Amino acid sequence: MNTPSMPNRNSKPNGGPYTPLHSTSSSSSRWSSHSASSTDSSRFWRTPPKALKQNTHSWNTLRLSLWSRVCKHTSPRRIAFFLTAIAFIVVLCIPAATTHTADVTSLTAYQPTRPYMPATTGQKGPDPVKWLEQNSDNKYAVSTGFHLPSLGWNTRPRAALISLVRNSELEGMMQSMRQLELRWNSKYQYPWVFFNDEPFTEEFKAATRNLTSAKCYYEIVPKEHWTLPDWIDEGRFMNSLEYLGTIGVGKGWLVSYHHMCRWNSGFFYKHPFLRDYDFYWRVEPDVHYFCDIDYDVFRFMRDNKLKYGFNMNILDDARSFPSLWTRTRNFAAAHPHLIHPEADLDWLLDPTSGGEYNNCQFFSNFEIGSLDFWRGEENEAYFEWLDKAGGFYYERFGDAPVHTLSVAMFLPKSEIWFFRDIGYQHDINHHCPPHREGKCSCQPTSVDANFYKLVPLESPQKKPSDTCIRQFLGGDWLKKKEGWSMVGEKAFGGDGYHGYELSGDE
Ligand SMILES: Nc1nc2c(ncn2[C@@H]2O[C@H](COP(=O)(O)OP(=O)(O)OP(=O)(O)O)[C@@H](O)[C@H]2O)c(=O)[nH]1
Ligand SMILES: [Mg+2]
Incomplete structure (x- = not known):
């Protein structure tokens, strides 16, 4: 209840609108101003400026002349222009103010895990950890409205979620989409691009479109990217299929699997549809995303000049690529100028066997990367080299080891990022980061958790002395x-x- 000495904040003195006398005054002086008599208040509202007080006539004259000037110089078009300009300024200023005051969200229980970088030239690069500290608050989420002033026009990375998938995998695709939309993309609205070696059915299109408010595109893989190249001997390929089937190399007996590995190794980034895109996130059917992701991963990649992101680094079945390392070593020897000066291959080599490949791989069914990196001269030359040797058909070169070797040869470690914060599952491989309660729906796993899931410990394949991820992280790990x-x-x-x-x- 208001006492007489403390007027109601909303009361209108003498029936007029309430306006503080001094907008910058403290609350007490504001209240004391208002305790002035109603006569004073009404005078404040109705009295012309002091200089004109004695001469009401000249005040009226001035008012009329001002008004006639305004009318003379103003057309409806000018008024419209004037109002548009004001609206534009308001649109620019309000979000700028809110962006500056946006809270910096802590990374909670998760601390980004970075590799120990080999000594470099001492150049100072971007700081992804700082970026995360400042931007993990969904600052760029589409749902938070305009960001034009702080970011400028067209600053959104040209990026897409991409998936090679069959019509028959619709259920699995829907499962992956539902979780990624819920955890991330509903906030960021990046388009989905589905690829298939045959046309997508209407059922597939309708069901997937129904799960997102982002745009969806359905693309066919060009025939020349999905057929046996003419330098491959078909008979020899058939023998290999039988052999790989006999020894039980995963899906090595399926013709389509060989096309798929080759496409993911050297063709997806050449698809004409992706010409206008710079970044991609690879999504497979039937995978799981366990954690809320509170930042724009594509901006993160771009702003920090990162080219490749992974979240599992594990052992692969060496029987699927017996000649891969020899061919890679020969490639490096023949093209030393293509190897990045700060490349670190040590973590992939086994010192006990004179520097053979230790079969560690970034598990490539999860990948967030730069398309330009794959399109680069270095990777293209490497892919051509492997492809011409027939390893995608006579053996079962997987896109995971091929990508891993390419990334290790052509990028410095500072451009590779371990997305440990993205909880993920592909079949038996399951990764869950340390997290604050409520952020992920999984039990945290050790960084080493998936090390030998694809290659049983009992197999005769030689194992590295440290788990793959520790080999990559190095240092104290x-x-x-x-x-x-x-x-x-x-x-x-x-x-x-x-x-x-x-x-x-x-
Ligand atoms: N359109 C199309 N997609 C394919 C074909 N073969 C594989 N894919 C897709 O390529 C991706 C990888 O294939 P998978 O069979 O899952 O290979 P993988 O992940 O190595 O094997 P799993 O561990 O069994 O999942 C998946 O997204 C498949 O949907 C094919 O012949 N046509
Ligand atoms: Mg799979």
């Missing part, structure tokens, strides 16, 4: 507890990969 030995751990039934000072849950 490789330090072992004092007194620990792999042999000792195995003798007590362990797998030999538990001796680390850093547990992998950090």
Whole structure:
């Protein structure tokens, strides 16, 4: 209840509208101004400026002359222009003000995990961790409205979610889409681009469109990107299919699987539809996304000059690519000028076997990357080299090891990002980051969790001395507890990969 000495904030003195006398005054002086008599208030509203007070006549004259000037110089078109200009300024200023005051959201329990970079020339690059600290608040989410002033026009990366998928995998595709839309894309609205070696059915199109408010595109893979090249001997290929089937190399007996690996290795980025795009996020049917993602991953990649992002780094079945390393080494020897000066291949080489490939791979069914990187001269030359040798058909070169070797040869580590914060599952491989409650619907897994899921520990394939992800991260991640030995751990039934000072849950 208001006391007489404290007038109601909304009361209108003498029936007029309430306006503080001094908009910048403190609340107490505002209230005391209002405790002035109603006569004072009414005078404030109705009295002309002091200089004209004595001469009402000249005040009226001035008012009339001003009005006639305005009328003389103003046309409806000018008024429209004037109002449009004001509206434009308002649109520009309001979001700028809100952007500046936007909260910087902490990264909660998750701390980005970065590799130890090999010594470089000392140049200072972008700082992705700082970027995340400042932008993990959905700052660029479409749903938060305009961002034009702070970002300028056309600053959204040209990026898409891409998926090679069959009509028969509609259910699995819907599952992947639902989760990625819920966790991320409903906030960012990047388009979906579906690729297929045959036309998509109307049912596929309708069902997928129904799951997103972003645009969807349905593209056919050009025939020449999905057929046996003329330098491949068909008979030899058929023998290989039989052999790979006999020894049980995953899906190695399926013709389509070989086309798929080759397409993902060297053709997806050449599809005419992607010509106008710079970044992609590869999505497979039947995968899971467990965590809310609170930033624009494509902006993150672009702003920090990152070219390749992964979230699992695990061992691959070496029987599928027996000649891959020899061919890669020969390529590097023949094209030394194409290898990046800051490339770090050490983490992929086994020192105990004179520098053979240790079969570690970025698990490429999850990838966020730069299309320009793949389109570059270096990668193109490498792909051509492998393709001409027939390894996509006579063996089963997978896009995962091929991408891994390409990324390692042609990029510095500072342009590769470990998306540990993106909880993800592909079949038996399952990755969940440390997180704050409510952010992910999964139990955190160790960084080492998926290391030998594709290659049983019992297989005769030689294993690296450290898990693949630790090989990549390097530094402290490789330090072992004092007194620990792999042999000792195995003798007590362990797998030999538990001796680390850093547990992998950090
Ligand atoms: N359109 C089309 N898509 C294919 C074909 N073969 C594979 N794909 C897609 O290519 C991606 C990889 O194929 P998968 O069979 O899942 O290969 P993978 O991931 O190595 O094998 P899994 O571990 O069994 O999932 C998936 O998105 C498939 O939908 C094909 O012949 N046609
Ligand atoms: Mg798959």
